[in-house]
Amino acid sequence: MGFDSKFAKNIICIGAGYVGGPTMAAIAAKCPQYKVTVVDINAARIAAWNSDHLPIYEPGLLDVVKQARGRNLFFSTDVAKAIKEAEIIFVSVNTPTKTFGEGAGKAADLQYWEKTARDIVKASEFDKIIVEKSTLPVRTAKAMERILNANDKGIHFEVVSNPEFLAEGTAMADLEKPDRVLIGSQLTEAGLKACESIVEIYANWVPRDRILTTNVWSAELSKLVANAFLAQRISSINSISALCERTEANVYEVARAIGKDSRIGSRFLNASIGFGGSCFKKDILNLVYIAESYGLHEVARYWESVVLMNEYQKRRFVQTMIRVMFNTIAGKRIALFGFAFKADTGDTRESPAIDVTKQLAEERAIVVITDPQAMENARKDLESCISQVEFASDPYAAARGAHAITVMTEWAEYKSLDYRRIYEEMEKPAFIFDGRNILDHEALHKIGFNVFPLGTAAWKHF
Ligand code: UDX
């Protein structure tokens, strides 16, 4: 039983990040009958959630937060109190790739998850449902259930897996109209009851036929596999972009032609500098680690190649830059248009721009970074090469005096800049490397630029 009888359910979420914050805001907005509290150990983050300057940039998020905050949506650092009062606890703490010990570089680091499980045991006084929102290796729910239920208070914890499929930049729309909601549980009576209790939450706005229930391991694995399949499409088209650049084929034309095949479909076929984001690489490496741990080496190699192709694409891009800029970029200013891993977010986790900047800095270029939302994160990411880096919030200022512009993020505003003005203020010959294929290459070439798109012939003046 919850403490606050005014509300039909008392739900909390531990971890107020990119996943926990938007997901709970959506639940609270859709279900005013539930009390939703989001807790985090990071006091600055919680203070930001309680202000008009949310800790993450996500279109539409502030409106949804404002609609429910103070009514049935609360943000707090008092983790123990929230746990004590909750009937349902979503856990959305980070599960980064391990950087040490067994499985370093591949396996998930579960220390925050396990610590959270122990905090839950400590503060609890009655039975609870624990919902895995963090992406976790298959079978984690089982391990967590053991830790949770090894308590001497006679309290029962039922663990269900409810992976999140939202993509950053479109999180609010994804939460509003998800392709599917997936809930995995034990197939015992208690497990199925817990599952139904989570189904009930989403059924407030998601049609029942979009709410899938499975066993807990299928749910855990499906999250990794969904991300692996999405990333695989990008690596596949990126591998073809390399081939197109050497032949007379054009990667857009190829993508359009294959995408019309309804069995393939047209989405996620944009050749790019490489995929970034907190999930794709981490989840694939996790899948690789799991396959290896079962002795399935061919399966592991197969999925690992998706990540290797992504690394190759970033390297290849920088190699092209150096080659065409007369084999030296030392001392040259290079403006990076965009630093976020995709448009409409300030998130820079695993952004290809990080690797590209570091490689350019190693070649002793001066890298000038501009991005409408990600400058603060960029500064933190680039500490190791900060002496080679400058920041300019205005893209015109970033490009002034530069030898080259490289488009790293597909922000819409980069399409409508006055490139004639930019060209006039740049060093000549002026280069544009379009790592997102968003600009009008022919028009830029007419202005005077040497343009290097991905996966199609370059537009050169020499
Ligand atoms: C996280 C995981 O990275 C991802 O695997 C999972 O799918 C969803 O949750 P995200 O929300 O993007 O994704 O992570 P992040 O923005 O880092 O947020 C995690 C939050 O948990 C942080 O605010 C952190 O302070 C908090 N946290 C972490 C706790 O409150 N307690 C802890 O013990 C550890």
Ligand code: UDX
């Ligand atoms: C992804 C999944 O889409 C989401 O379902 C899951 O919950 C979390 O991981 P996210 O990382 O936020 O979401 O963004 P996504 O739109 O998938 O893009 C990931 C990366 O792939 C970005 O760097 C993006 O620019 C890149 N990308 C995407 C391409 O390079 N080409 C494409 O065609 C699509």
